[in-house]
Amino acid sequence: MTYTASVVGASGFGGGELLRLLANHPEFDLVQATSRSKDGKTVGYVHPNLRDLELRFSSPEELDSVDVLFAATPHGVSMTEIDRYRDAADTVVDLSADFRLPSEDGYDEWYDGHKRPELLDDAVYALPELDREELAGADLIASGGCNATATILGLLPLVEDGILDGDERIVVDLKVGSSEGGAGGSEAASHPERSGVVRPYAPTGHRHEAEIGAYLGLDVSFTVHAVDMTRGASATCHVFPGEPVSKGDLWGAYRGSYEDEPFVDLVAGGGGVYRYPEPKAVAGTNRAEVGFELDPGNRRIVAFSAIDNVMKGAAGQAVHAANVALGIDETAGLTFRGLHPVGAP
Amino acid sequence: MTYTASVVGASGFGGGELLRLLANHPEFDLVQATSRSKDGKTVGYVHPNLRDLELRFSSPEELDSVDVLFAATPHGVSMTEIDRYRDAADTVVDLSADFRLPSEDGYDEWYDGHKRPELLDDAVYALPELDREELAGADLIASGGCNATATILGLLPLVEDGILDGDERIVVDLKVGSSEGGAGGSEAASHPERSGVVRPYAPTGHRHEAEIGAYLGLDVSFTVHAVDMTRGASATCHVFPGEPVSKGDLWGAYRGSYEDEPFVDLVAGGGGVYRYPEPKAVAGTNRAEVGFELDPGNRRIVAFSAIDNVMKGAAGQAVHAANVALGIDETAGLTFRGLHPVGAP
Amino acid sequence: MTYTASVVGASGFGGGELLRLLANHPEFDLVQATSRSKDGKTVGYVHPNLRDLELRFSSPEELDSVDVLFAATPHGVSMTEIDRYRDAADTVVDLSADFRLPSEDGYDEWYDGHKRPELLDDAVYALPELDREELAGADLIASGGCNATATILGLLPLVEDGILDGDERIVVDLKVGSSEGGAGGSEAASHPERSGVVRPYAPTGHRHEAEIGAYLGLDVSFTVHAVDMTRGASATCHVFPGEPVSKGDLWGAYRGSYEDEPFVDLVAGGGGVYRYPEPKAVAGTNRAEVGFELDPGNRRIVAFSAIDNVMKGAAGQAVHAANVALGIDETAGLTFRGLHPVGAP
């Protein structure tokens, strides 16, 4: 069976990746791509990799009736438009933060409140490695945030295995690419200013701390740096466990959580050039690389996690979640392996 | 029907891409990957995007019997080993220069001669947009060189349409990525020295002039610059036609050559950010972007052509040629569309 | 003796470099920096390398009386404001195109005409290697354009030595950095879209052809590509001389023009990693690297020229010209040698 699908907010970076994934997905039939600013233009006008698609952006005011609607709009839009989305589609997958947090309190604390708090209970947070079971059959899906996803994947095994119990001090230092700033252009994002930076763009108080707290039960100290790549989010999690652990304990925990996961690879030491998780090794894919190192002198675990923020941190995760929700093969449409060599993708 | 396939020289960049393409190809079954230097290691040790493949490099001394053998060895190896390759496989696709030129003379002039000149007549040069018909059923295929491919695709319509007759002065100025230097590392290729360059690495006398002369019938003045990207070859062809031409003439010529080609997109002006061929727009794909502009003041045609040197310029073209030779759907295994946004892939 | 100096349009890239140069210049005393958009802010707010300067942008409406005023405003501003500039300063050095061309015709053809054509005779085009003598004592100086400067320096010896007489076909293929687009930000200039490109941003019809024609007497076919660097302009000039030349002839011509020039280094072959002119080797400096190669098969000279577009192509050249005009040591304030290694400056 084939499902019809649409993308609202399709001229942004996440929306463009959704178009790419859906156009080649064996179980989806892409029927609509909306963009207020690019209404009427071909999708290839904005996304040069989609020049051969015979599809034009249409206005978000008129939504086709589809099986699945993917919303890749800025934060705040989905909570306003959600009734129209749900009228148009049986299943709505939202890539914004609008339905990620479990309760209104979180939106009051971290965002500007919520317009439809009564829907938060219906929404299922999508990070399939964390809550695959709840996603089956879900009809309102909130795809996890990019930096939260990288962090949760790095720390999840330590929680599942009981190495962490929530009282530990945890520092998460992220390095991310320029696509996290979105499409459009600004002085700070311009190539002469943005290239080559190590820019602390969210030194403290990043909103993704809220997702990590809500779904992982950990209180993390989060700092995000912009570095010179376009795609990618790399989380380095510095963890001080209450009890000493061995490398064997860590291998046990990480293998226990991930050995059957189709999109997680363990990369922890070993030989060759690529010994730890590396964002460029997963660019363009829905894969995460996760690894760790033990620092005996400081009784510290250093957990590493690398994803493509536009894919595993946005469009790929959304399609993965839709696959799970609809009972399709989880990897359908998501089998691209990434490139080697690749520069700064 | 499925064909068994092997890759000789699989630890290099072209070899790695062949592994990636064959592993996901619907009609090929990848059975062997050889590497003298990495014998025994997993293919993922070298190519991090292939970590999940359960395949180890084996010695090139013992070749499995397969339907198709792809040779991605340095120039000079295939002409020495060709009998072993042909004993092991019904079809041999060679990615080196060893069987590209039509006659021994060319090897005497541009290389260090040839060891098996009697085989040059058997070999079919592979650039499917140029000679698709000859490739059908071929059993010794010489995949076109990366810089030659970019150039030929940029100029072919001008030849096919009769705008050029071979007497014109043509300057081809290429900009290429660091993967053209191959894997391994050297001082000149090291990141501190290589990043940010506009390095004239082949100011004159590049060997691909020979292929262009042989197959396009044009005498080109060729200069190659290394620029800061890993993948990509962008050819800017400055052409001074004998008779004045109009933009309409050019559109006619380029559409005539390429409108039915599955892997060539015309990009010539228009709006948006991507108005002319751009290597990063085709990175990871087997597509070429081709375009042109007319300079009335100088009676000059400027033809642009952009490819991924590791794909359309090597592994992708080789698989494309094998598809044609075996009668498989031409696009099988080559449907990846590339990424947007992408940095310097 | 010390000269007072001001910079109009000091928040742009060229203006920022002027501030840096003047602040450390032994013979200048920087007294004013204007910026309409950043009026009142410290110069370090915009230019982080100047944080320690105790200087704030002031409005361009009130100009201090100075010895030398440098105007780094967009094209079209200087021709409107020129009387105010000349009232404020004995010597005006304009970095825009407004006074570069020798006659009104050029502005009608290449720009939108000229408001003060009667001043064009007064203005001296500044490219000291070309016309040092005319600059002595000049009080209205038009600093040469970046891409024109790179090109003229590459070809000047061929003209001075008589190898070229103006009838030859000359292709100039430039590769330039993102600072040529100026400060501010736009979608095309944003890091995700701009990084890693080989973008033909002026395929034909670049206005600097006019300067080259006017001052070098050559008709060139010009194409400019944006590549992944912030600073730098690299000109590759493909020249087909009427008579055969030898490498010895070329060495004679280039040494003849440049052996006494303080800011030109000849780099033509030789060993090591840096064998030809390389923009990153001159980044931050007022130096040009110039070199050449001979292509006997095509009877072609390939001349290379690399500069920092913001320095030798703008602020450095302007200060150099002011030094000459005022009779100061030519190299005063311009002795920075550049960095090694350096990435993509």
Next chain:
Amino acid sequence: MTYTASVVGASGFGGGELLRLLANHPEFDLVQATSRSKDGKTVGYVHPNLRDLELRFSSPEELDSVDVLFAATPHGVSMTEIDRYRDAADTVVDLSADFRLPSEDGYDEWYDGHKRPELLDDAVYALPELDREELAGADLIASGGCNATATILGLLPLVEDGILDGDERIVVDLKVGSSEGGAGGSEAASHPERSGVVRPYAPTGHRHEAEIGAYLGLDVSFTVHAVDMTRGASATCHVFPGEPVSKGDLWGAYRGSYEDEPFVDLVAGGGGVYRYPEPKAVAGTNRAEVGFELDPGNRRIVAFSAIDNVMKGAAGQAVHAANVALGIDETAGLTFRGLHPVGAP
């Protein structure tokens, strides 16, 4: 008075910067540059920014008698050659780790022991912001390590002000450029593999922890990542103080330590594009940018520090130390302000 100076190990990156600084230094006269591998070649053969210097590498076997010898050799060489160095020069400034630690124990724990432990008491560790007084008159100077320097400058005010007492848990997450790997080239350092990375190259156990412990009295958990720049070391120090602190406390501490320092700029919030320390803003200079942010939710101080590893982390710091030791103006030869804009220097 002018001092004669030589550089041993002058073909490496640190050695090249020493040559550049000494060649333009008002109080030094550069007389010798040694290199075993490049003996006889001009210094410009290796360092293209020094092409105009008329100086050739000589063998390290024959050292000229000079006032100051700078040793930029790999770790382990200076401790072997130290008698020869001291015979040749009144003052020896060593840029390697060989004389940095205060006692033999440190070398046993972190390195392969020490050959001349009796000299460790004579050597003065050079980080002038930390121990300017001890450097005056010193004749054996051990210039601080790059990553240690970045970290110490970030944390020093917290120690001097008593906010930290040595018992706190401190995570230091560094991002560094490819020049830290040194000149030469290897597969891991090659452009295709190295560009665009976020590579945890020293996940734990980096030797600079020893310097930080010895001179700052803090036990830090150190992780170093390679990112896509050539120069630069950026330290993000996550600190959990025992007692709550306010932003006012932090401003007091940082101003108290640095307001009179010629090479330290405080950058902590504010407006514009550059709000926190940024390595590219100090590239090519001896300056450090230091700043901080307070995370009230986690009772965390995040201290940032950015330097150019080849300058403030090596050659610049060595010249600065020599200036102090000899009683020269501290900033002599070190006044270059850096560039804006600049890409990934």
